Amino acid sequence: xxxxxxxxxxxxxxxxxxxxxxxxxxxxxxxxxxxxxxxxxxxxxxxxxxxxxxxxxxxxxxxxxxxxxxxxxxxxxxxxxxxxxxxxxxxxxxxxxxxxxxxxxxxxxxxxxxxxxxxxxxxxxxxxxxxxxxxxxxxxxxxxxxxxxxxxxxxxxxxxxxxxxxxxxxxxxxxxxxxxxxxxxxxxxxxxxxxxxxxxxxxxxxxxxxxxxxxxxxxxxxxxxxxxxxxxxxxxxxxxx
Numbered sequence: 001x002x003x004x005x006x007x008x009x010x011x012x013x014x015x016x017x018x019x020x021x022x023x024x025x026x027x028x029x030x031x032x033x034x035x036x037x038x039x040x041x042x043x044x045x046x047x048x049x050x051x052x053x054x055x056x057x058x059x060x061x062x063x064x065x066x067x068x069x070x071x072x073x074x075x076x077x078x079x080x081x082x083x084x085x086x087x088x089x090x091x092x093x094x095x096x097x098x099x100x101x102x103x104x105x106x107x108x109x110x111x112x113x114x115x116x117x118x119x120x121x122x123x124x125x126x127x128x129x130x131x132x133x134x135x136x137x138x139x140x141x142x143x144x145x146x147x148x149x150x151x152x153x154x155x156x157x158x159x160x161x162x163x164x165x166x167x168x169x170x171x172x173x174x175x176x177x178x179x180x181x182x183x184x185x186x187x188x189x190x191x192x193x194x195x196x197x198x199x200x201x202x203x204x205x206x207x208x209x210x211x212x213x214x215x216x217x218x219x220x221x222x223x224x225x226x227x228x229x230x231x232x233x234x235x236x237x238x239x240x241x
Contacts, residue, residue, distance in 0.1 A: 006107050006112065006113055006116035007101055007102065007105070007107070007116070008116075009116055009119035009120040009122075009123060010066070010101065010105070010115065010116055010119045011096070011101060012119075012123065013062055013119055013122070013123055014092050014095055014096050014101075015096060016045065016123075017063070017088070017089065017092055018089065018092055018093060018096060020043060020044070021089045023039075023043070024036075024039055024040075024043075025039055037054060040054065041053075041054055044056075045058075045123065045128075046058055046128045049124075049125045049128050050125075050128060050130060053130055054134055055130050055131045055132070055133070055134050055137075056128050056129070056130055056131075057128070057129060057130075057131050057136070057137045057140075058122075058127060058128060058147075059126075059127045059128065059129050059149060059225075059226075059229075060118075060122060060127055060147075060149070060222050060225075060226070061147045062118070062119055062122045062123075063088055064146075064147070064206070065115060065118060065215075065218070065219060065222065066115065066119075067085065068207065068208065068215055069105070069111055069112070069115050069215060069219075070085065070104055070105070071085070072111070072211070072212050072215050073104075073105075073106075073109065073111065073112075073212065074104055078104065079091075079104070082094035082095060082100055082104065083095070110216060111212050111215060111216050111219070114216055114219040114220060114223065115219060117219075117223055118219050118222055118223050118226075121223060121226035121227065121230065122226065124226075124230065125230075125233050126226045126227075126229040126230040126232075126233060127226055127229075129179045129181065130179060131165075132165045132166060132175060133165045136162060136165055139162065140152045140162070144204065146206045147206075148197075148198070148204075148206030149181075149184060149197070150184065150194050150195060150196065150197055150198075150203040150204075151203055151204045151206070153176075153181070153184055153194055154191055154194055154203055154204070156172055157169070157172065157190075157191050158172075173189055176189055180229050180232040180233070181229075183224075183225050183228040183229060184197075184225065195221070197218060197221040197222065197225070198218050198221075199214055199217050199218055199221070
């Protein structure tokens, strides 16, 4: 994937995260639901890319692969000098300063190039899907699901914890096709054919095994999914013109 500046998509998303955190309503959500929902519909990338749809959600959270990559190529002292790596917005503010990103993510490293490619796809429509119910946005982010799509898809089949959001198997399979999620399956749309994107040997495990090569493999899998999904949306757009 040709890219003039590999930091551009990463920096764009980092600055977007920071802006959103600084400008979002500070009141409790349940005391002013309308204000919070309006802000999200107008400013959250997922919503903006889907015409303001509040059921929109990110397919692959970009913070998790960014954090994992940083852990694998930097020691903790180096990361602590930037901020608290376990506190997303605290760390992002440090990462956005001066040449910090270049220092922590050396552009000559293949893993950084793959991370950049993931961010390039990750800020597009191909990384957004529409959930049948808004509450799934929060539910699938909790432990042990951690926003990891394979385990979410697994638990949405009949008998799973998320299955109640669909009216049976056929309704669920129709949603998979409507949202262009077939590429998460290796063949038949069934639980046993869900792809192991993390390479952990278990579709319930969202983290890649130890080491840089394993992380690179997971990034490649994510990119492959988003590339395939991007083609679906291109074909749809061409069909509408």
